[in-house]
Amino acid sequence: MLSLQNLMMSFAGKQVLKGIDLDVYQGQIIGYIGPNGAGKSTTLKIMLGLIEGYNGTVELFGQNIRTDGHTYKRRIGYVPENAEIYDNLTACEYLTFLGELYGLEQAVAERKAEELMTAFGMEDVFHSRISSFSKGMKQKTLIISSLLHDPDLIFLDEPLNGLDANSVMVIKDVLDKLAAKGKTIFYSSHIMDVVEKISNRIVLLVDGKIAADGSFEELKAESKQGSLEGIFKGLTGFEAHAHTADNVVRIVMDGDEGE
Amino acid sequence: MKVNNFRSLKLLDFFQPIFRALNIDYPLMRKMVAMKLLMDQRRVPSILSQNMGKPKKAGNQFLKSLFIYVFYGLALVPFLFLGENYMFQISIMFGIMMFILMTTMISDFSSVLLDVRDKTILHTKPVSSRTISAAKLVHITIYLATITGAFILIPSAVMIAVQGIAYFLLFLAEVMLLILFILALTALTYIFILRFFSGEKLKDIINYVQIALSLGIVIGYQIVARVFDVVDLTFTYEFSWWHAFIPPMWFGAPFEMLFNQQYTSVIIIFSLLAVAAPVLSIYVYYRLMPSFERNLQKLLEEETKNKRKKRLLSTFWEKLVCRSREERFFYRFSTLMLSRERDLKLKVYPTLGLAVIFPFVFLFNQLSFGTYEELVQGQSYLNIYWSNIIIGIVVYMLQFSNSYKGAWIFETTDMDDKSLFYSAALKGFLMTYYLPIFLTLSIIFTIVFSSRIIPDLLVVFLSTVLHTLIAYKVVNDGRIPFSKPFESVQQGGSSMKTFLLMIVAGIFAGIHYAITQLDFGVYVYLALLLIMTPLLWKIVFKEKATMKV
Structure with a gap:
C-alpha cells in the first residue's frame, strides 16, 4: 500500500529525515506521532508530491511517485495541517471544485458534498462562504473535501484541530469504519491521547528517525509506562513538563516588572 | 453554479x-x-469587512x-x-x-x-x-x-x-x-x-x-x-x-x-x-x-535565525520622531512591518524605484534642451518633486498587510487615541521608505547644483511631509493601518485618488517655483512650512479621537 525505503530529506543543510523505512498495509490506521519539528509534516508532504529532492524511494499503491506521474494522487485524500482553504468560496463551490479536480462529475461532486455536509449537520451553511465558518466547521469541511472522491489512502495532518468533543468521536468512528472497509489511514499528530484511541498501529518519529513502531500494547509493554503520553515522554526524553509549567508561572507573575 | x-x-x-x-x-x-x-x-473578505461599516462593491x-x-x-x-x-x-x-x-x-x-x-x-x-x-x-x-x-x-x-x-x-x-x-x-x-x-x-x-x-x-x-x-x-x-x-x-x-x-x-x-x-x-x-x-x-522554506538585530540607531530616531510612549511603540511596530512584510515590499518597492529614477529622467530631458551650465544655474533641481508622485500610492498601501488579521490587537488595546496608530505608521513610512531615497537624491543634487539648494531641499522635505498628510486625509482617512488583506487592493493598483495625489506633487513644485522668483522667498516659505506642517499634523490627528473602523 505504502512503502518508504531509506527516506531522507534535508533543508538548507539541515537533515530533517534521517532514513525512514516504513511499510503500511491496507486497512491499517497509522498514528504517526512525534514532537514538533520531528519531520511528520515533511514525510506527508513528500508522499503528496509537494516536496521534491528527497533521497530514497517512496512507493504508493506499488507506484514509485518520483517516476510514475501524478495519477496516484487520485486515490489519496488529504487534510492539510494549517487549514489551507479558498475561503471566499462557498462550501458548495469549494467542495464541488475539489471533487472535480479529483475527476468526479460536477453533479456527482455537488450531490455528494451536500450529503456529507448534511451528515455532519452543516446543511444550512452549504451555500455560505467558508470565511464565515468557525474553526471547527472549516475543519469538517476540509475533512469532507478529503473524502469526497472515496480515496483508498487518507492522509490526515492534525485533523482534529478545533473540533468539539462530539465531532472528534464522530470522526474517530468514521475512520474506524473506513479502515474496516479496507481504507488505509495515515494520521499525523502530536496529541497523544487521540492517537492512542484511534490508531491500531503507532509510529513514533523522533528527530527524523523512527523511534518506535507497533501497537499501543506493544509500545506499552516496551516501556512499562501507563499512557501513551508516558511512553512518548520516555522515548523522547521530555519529562520536565511540570518544571516547565512552574517556570512559566513564575515568569508570568514577575511580568509587571517589565516596561 | x-x-x-x-x-x-x-x-x-x-x-x-x-x-x-x-x-x-x-x-x-x-x-x-x-x-x-x-x-x-469576492475580494473583500468577510471577517474584517463586517466591522468596516459600509461594505464596498468589490467588482x-x-x-x-x-x-x-x-x-x-x-x-x-x-x-x-x-x-x-x-x-x-x-x-x-x-x-x-x-x-x-x-x-x-x-x-x-x-x-x-x-x-x-x-x-x-x-x-x-x-x-x-x-x-x-x-x-x-x-x-x-x-x-x-x-x-x-x-x-x-x-x-x-x-x-x-x-x-x-x-x-x-x-x-x-x-x-x-x-x-x-x-x-x-x-x-x-x-x-x-x-x-x-x-x-x-x-x-x-x-x-x-x-x-x-x-x-x-x-x-x-x-x-x-x-x-x-x-x-x-x-x-x-x-x-x-x-x-x-x-x-x-x-x-x-x-x-x-x-x-x-x-x-x-x-x-x-x-x-x-x-x-x-x-x-x-x-x-x-x-x-x-x-x-x-x-x-x-x-x-x-523558513530559515530559523535567532539573531536579535541592534536597534540603537532606530531607538534614537524613535525618540526624535515620536512624542508619546504609545506612538513610539507603534512607530517601532510600523517600521518593522514596513521593512519585513514581503508582500508589502513586493508592491511598494518597484514604485520606490521609480521615485529614485524619475527626477533624473526629467533632469536629463532638460539637458537635451540646453547646456549643462544653464541647467546647473537654473531651477531644475525642482525635478526632485517627481519622486513625490509615489506618495499617494504608498500611503494607500499602508492599510494593507498579509497578516491583516493580527489587527485585532489594536481593537483590544485600552488606548483611546487610536489616531496615533496612523500618525506613527505615516512617520514609519517617511523614515523607512522615503528618507533614504530623499537623502540619496539630495546628495546627488547638491553635488550637481552646489550647496545653494540646501534650503530648497529642506522645503522639499517639509512639503513631502505635508503631502503625506494630505494623502492620508484623501486616501485612508481614519482607518487602522495594516488591517486589510491585499486581496482587497484593487488589481491595477491606482485609483482616481492616487492619481490626483500625483498632481499634488506638481502643485507643491509649482508653488516652490513661484517662491524662488522672490528674493528670500525660499526662507519665508521654509519658515511657514516649519510652523504649518507640525501644526496641521497635530490638527489632523487630534480632531478624531475615535476611529472609523
Whole structure:
C-alpha cells in the first residue's frame, strides 16, 4: 500500500529525515506521532508530491511517485495541517471544485458534498462562504473535501484541530469504519491521547528517525509506562513538563516588572 | 453554479486546441481559472469587512482602475498623427505600452505568479503541475489582456479613423504578441533567480529584481526615444546593431515592411524577431514551468535565525520622531512591518524605484534642451518633486498587510487615541521608505547644483511631509493601518485618488517655483512650512479621537 525505503530529506543543510523505512498495509490506521519539528509534516508532504529532492524511494499503491506521474494522487485524500482553504468560496463551490479536480462529475461532486455536509449537520451553511465558518466547521469541511472522491489512502495532518468533543468521536468512528472497509489511514499528530484511541498501529518519529513502531500494547509493554503520553515522554526524553509549567508561572507573575 | 459563465472563458475555449496540443488538461484548467476569477470577484473578505461599516462593491474596483488605463491610453494618440514614420511611431507606442504593462505585471501580478498558497490545495490533487501553471498563466493573461484592452481603447478608435483598418489589425496582432512576451519575460526572470538562490534570500532578491526591472524599463524607454533623431523633427532612423536588443523596435518593423514596402534586411530581421521572440519565450517558459513550480517551494522554506538585530540607531530616531510612549511603540511596530512584510515590499518597492529614477529622467530631458551650465544655474533641481508622485500610492498601501488579521490587537488595546496608530505608521513610512531615497537624491543634487539648494531641499522635505498628510486625509482617512488583506487592493493598483495625489506633487513644485522668483522667498516659505506642517499634523490627528473602523 505504502512503502518508504531509506527516506531522507534535508533543508538548507539541515537533515530533517534521517532514513525512514516504513511499510503500511491496507486497512491499517497509522498514528504517526512525534514532537514538533520531528519531520511528520515533511514525510506527508513528500508522499503528496509537494516536496521534491528527497533521497530514497517512496512507493504508493506499488507506484514509485518520483517516476510514475501524478495519477496516484487520485486515490489519496488529504487534510492539510494549517487549514489551507479558498475561503471566499462557498462550501458548495469549494467542495464541488475539489471533487472535480479529483475527476468526479460536477453533479456527482455537488450531490455528494451536500450529503456529507448534511451528515455532519452543516446543511444550512452549504451555500455560505467558508470565511464565515468557525474553526471547527472549516475543519469538517476540509475533512469532507478529503473524502469526497472515496480515496483508498487518507492522509490526515492534525485533523482534529478545533473540533468539539462530539465531532472528534464522530470522526474517530468514521475512520474506524473506513479502515474496516479496507481504507488505509495515515494520521499525523502530536496529541497523544487521540492517537492512542484511534490508531491500531503507532509510529513514533523522533528527530527524523523512527523511534518506535507497533501497537499501543506493544509500545506499552516496551516501556512499562501507563499512557501513551508516558511512553512518548520516555522515548523522547521530555519529562520536565511540570518544571516547565512552574517556570512559566513564575515568569508570568514577575511580568509587571517589565516596561 | 454560475461559475462557468465568465465571458473571458468563452473566449478561452476558442484556444482550446492549443492547450490540448501542449499536453494540458483543458477542462481542469478551465475550472481552476473559473474558480480564481470567482474568488477575485469576492475580494473583500468577510471577517474584517463586517466591522468596516459600509461594505464596498468589490467588482467595481477593478472596473474603476480600468478607467485609469483608458485615460493613460490617451498618451498614445498624438503619435498616430505622425504620418508614415511607422518605425518611430510604433516603437514609441510599444515602448509606452511595454512600460505600463511591465510595471503593472511586476507590481500587481508578481504575487499571483509567485503564489505558493495554492500548493497545498492544488498540487495534492491528481492534476499535473503543467496544468496548474497553465491555469495560473491564463489567469494573469486575462487580466493583462483586459488592462491592455482598456489602454488601447481610445488609440484604436483614432487609429481606425486615421490609419485605416489594416493598420489596426496588424497593431492588434502585435499587441497580443507583446502581452505574451511580457508575461514570459517576467516569468523567465523569476525562473532564473529561483534556480540560483534559495529560501529567505530569494525573497529579498525578488524585491531587488523588481526594482531593477522597473528602473530598466524607464531607462529603456528613454533609450527608445533617443534612438531617433528628434531634433530636426524628421524622425530619421539610422540602424545600429544594438537596436536589435530593444523590443519595441521589433514591433515597428512589420509596419515599415507592409505599409512602406521596405524590404531591407534589418526590417525583415526585426519583423521576424517581433513574431519569434514572444513565441520562443513562451515556449521556453512552457518547458521550464515544472521546474519553476518545484523551485517555488523554496519560497515556503523558513530559515530559523535567532539573531536579535541592534536597534540603537532606530531607538534614537524613535525618540526624535515620536512624542508619546504609545506612538513610539507603534512607530517601532510600523517600521518593522514596513521593512519585513514581503508582500508589502513586493508592491511598494518597484514604485520606490521609480521615485529614485524619475527626477533624473526629467533632469536629463532638460539637458537635451540646453547646456549643462544653464541647467546647473537654473531651477531644475525642482525635478526632485517627481519622486513625490509615489506618495499617494504608498500611503494607500499602508492599510494593507498579509497578516491583516493580527489587527485585532489594536481593537483590544485600552488606548483611546487610536489616531496615533496612523500618525506613527505615516512617520514609519517617511523614515523607512522615503528618507533614504530623499537623502540619496539630495546628495546627488547638491553635488550637481552646489550647496545653494540646501534650503530648497529642506522645503522639499517639509512639503513631502505635508503631502503625506494630505494623502492620508484623501486616501485612508481614519482607518487602522495594516488591517486589510491585499486581496482587497484593487488589481491595477491606482485609483482616481492616487492619481490626483500625483498632481499634488506638481502643485507643491509649482508653488516652490513661484517662491524662488522672490528674493528670500525660499526662507519665508521654509519658515511657514516649519510652523504649518507640525501644526496641521497635530490638527489632523487630534480632531478624531475615535476611529472609523
